[in-house]
Amino acid sequence: MSGEINMSTLAYAEPQPIAYDLDTAARVSSLGKTRLYELIQQGRLVSTKIGKRRLVMADSLHRLIQEGC
Numbered sequence: 001m002s003g004e005i006n007m008s009t010l011a012y013a014e015p016q017p018i019a020y021d022l023d024t025a026a027r028v029s030s031l032g033k034t035r036l037y038e039l040i041q042q043g044r045l046v047s048t049k050i051g052k053r054r055l056v057m058a059d060s061l062h063r064l065i066q067e068g069c
Contacts, residue, residue: 019048019055029061039064 017024026033036056039045046060 017058019057020061022054022056025056025061029065 020028022033022036025031025036029036031039036045040047040054040056045064046057048055048057
């Protein structure tokens with residue numbers, strides 16, 4: 001069964017987020033919001049603002065954690 005995809009399980013897979021709000025980014029990364037803002041300011045973490053809401057791009061956060069702060 002190695003390498004096979006179970007299509008019935010795949011149909012129910014939750015989509016992965018492409019961005020997190022600051023509270024969620026802090027929770028999933030175990031970093032504080034102040035530290036996240038610092039990383040955004042330093043250009044080490046990619047974010048975007050939509051209206052008044054700041055969103056951290058999930059791939060940027062994952063890459064940062066994998067590489068180490």
